[in-house]
Amino acid sequence: MHLKKMYILLIILLLLIEGKKMFAQDFGIGLGLTLEHPQEINYERMSRNLKIHKVYLPITVISKIRAIPEIAYWNAKYSFEDDISKYSVLHLGLGIYYLIPIEKTNVYFGPRIAIIDIKNPSEDRPPHIITSKTDWIFGATMGAEYKILKNLSVGFEIQYNYYEINPWTDFGYEERTVQRALETVFVIAFHL
Amino acid sequence: MKTCFFLTIYIFLLISLSFAEKNESKKLFKFGISATLEKSSDIYTDGFHSYTNIGFSKILLPVIFKSLIKIVPEIGYRNRDSKEMSEYTLWQIGIGIFYFYQFNDINIYSGPRIGFEKLKSTLFSTDDEMLTNNFINYGLTIGSEYFFSENFSIGSELQINKYIFNDTNSFEIEISHLSLVPVLYLSFYLK
Numbered sequence: 001m002h003l004k005k006m007y008i009l010l011i012i013l014l015l016l017i018e019g020k021k022m023f024a025q026d027f028g029i030g031l032g033l034t035l036e037h038p039q040e041i042n043y044e045r046m047s048r049n050l051k052i053h054k055v056y057l058p059i060t061v062i063s064k065i066r067a068i069p070e071i072a073y074w075n076a077k078y079s080f081e082d083d084i085s086k087y088s089v090l091h092l093g094l095g096i097y098y099l100i101p102i103e104k105t106n107v108y109f110g111p112r113i114a115i116i117d118i119k120n121p122s123e124d125r126p127p128h129i130i131t132s133k134t135d136w137i138f139g140a141t142m143g144a145e146y147k148i149l150k151n152l153s154v155g156f157e158i159q160y161n162y163y164e165i166n167p168w169t170d171f172g173y174e175e176r177t178v179q180r181a182l183e184t185v186f187v188i189a190f191h192l
Numbered sequence: 193m194k195t196c197f198f199l200t201i202y203i204f205l206l207i208s209l210s211f212a213e214k215n216e217s218k219k220l221f222k223f224g225i226s227a228t229l230e231k232s233s234d235i236y237t238d239g240f241h242s243y244t245n246i247g248f249s250k251i252l253l254p255v256i257f258k259s260l261i262k263i264v265p266e267i268g269y270r271n272r273d274s275k276e277m278s279e280y281t282l283w284q285i286g287i288g289i290f291y292f293y294q295f296n297d298i299n300i301y302s303g304p305r306i307g308f309e310k311l312k313s314t315l316f317s318t319d320d321e322m323l324t325n326n327f328i329n330y331g332l333t334i335g336s337e338y339f340f341s342e343n344f345s346i347g348s349e350l351q352i353n354k355y356i357f358n359d360t361n362s363f364e365i366e367i368s369h370l371s372l373v374p375v376l377y378l379s380f381y382l383k
Binding site (some may be wrong): 035036037074085102103104105141142146148154155156157158176177178179180181182183184186 | 225226227228230234249250251268269270271272273274275296340341344346376377378380383
């Protein structure tokens with residue numbers, strides 16, 4: 001398992017270092033971190049606010065098109081007397097944006113999609129039963145970033161997001177929640 | 193006492209800044225869009241239960257007039273619909289009108305701000321009754337903004353806000369409190 005993670009990290013590092021040589025002249029790749037409001041996530045059969053920071057991997061495919069894959073992971077274990085519950089939240093997303101460069105500022109806008117996979121393995125249940133659920137986010141984003149240094153930028157995004165929050169697989173809760181929200185995100189990114 | 197202390201600091205800053213040398217700009221209007229990052233707000237998320245703390249993003253649409261007055265409308269929106277349980281919709285609008293001092297790449301501003309929040313909530317188990325709650329907040333703001341370039345800036349402000357919550361429904365709840373709210377924002381301006 002550790003070897004697999006190391007291998008994925010190695011691939012990402014190689015892509016970061018070699019990306020410019022491997023692809024077209026306009027190609028650019030980066031690594032960013034977001035600062036944002038706690039995300040309201042329905043993970044314990046109830047709504048909770050989770051403070052999740054996402055990692056952005058901005059890829060300028062051609063001069064005016066940028067793809068931003070995003071990833072976040074969160075894991076927690078709660079214990080109360082003999083009752084132990086564990087949760088893991090994996091967020092994977094992708095935004096495809098049209099880029100307008102204005103001097104040192106880039107303005108971008110476009111659609112974004114993300115999937116939130118939440119698992120709740122329990123020691124009370126047989127090991128093959130893992131309660132899980134998958135939520136979806138569909139959104140539209142407008143962003144702007146300023147290159148404070150040649151390789152470093154600060155920016156923000158204004159997102160209109162539609163959340164489809166689904167019920168858990170084996171608890172028989174049929175409650176499906178839909179959420180719509182205007183949200184803001186700050187991004188600090190390193191670009192090669 | 194605490195309010196007097198902050199008011200004294202505020203008046204002192206206004207007086208001292210009014211003697212400072214200002215950097216005149218020829219532009220009549222400058223329009224922008226900003227994203228804020230601020231302390232979570234205490235908001236009644238369902239109107240029926242408790243006073244809950246949620247992270248709430250606001251979008252600002254600053255207009256700078258003659259490098260003298262900064263008008264900042266703000267907007268926020270959130271809707272959550274749990275199909276068979278409850279639904280709430282929260283709208284927030286506000287406006288700040290600030291006197292503006294420009295020193296090279298930095299500006300400092302100060303002035304009053306008012307915000308209005310409307311929460312509509314329905315709990316489906318109580319005969320689909322819809323409740324509407326209103327929040328008003330108003331106060332003084334002092335802020336500063338640094339321009340990296342003509343069209344991109346970072347800023348922060350400190351707001352001293354008075355919050356008033358009036359339950360217009362049968363609960364007869366009235367809450368008011370005074371708090372200091374720090375806000376960080378990034379802005380993009382059209383040239």
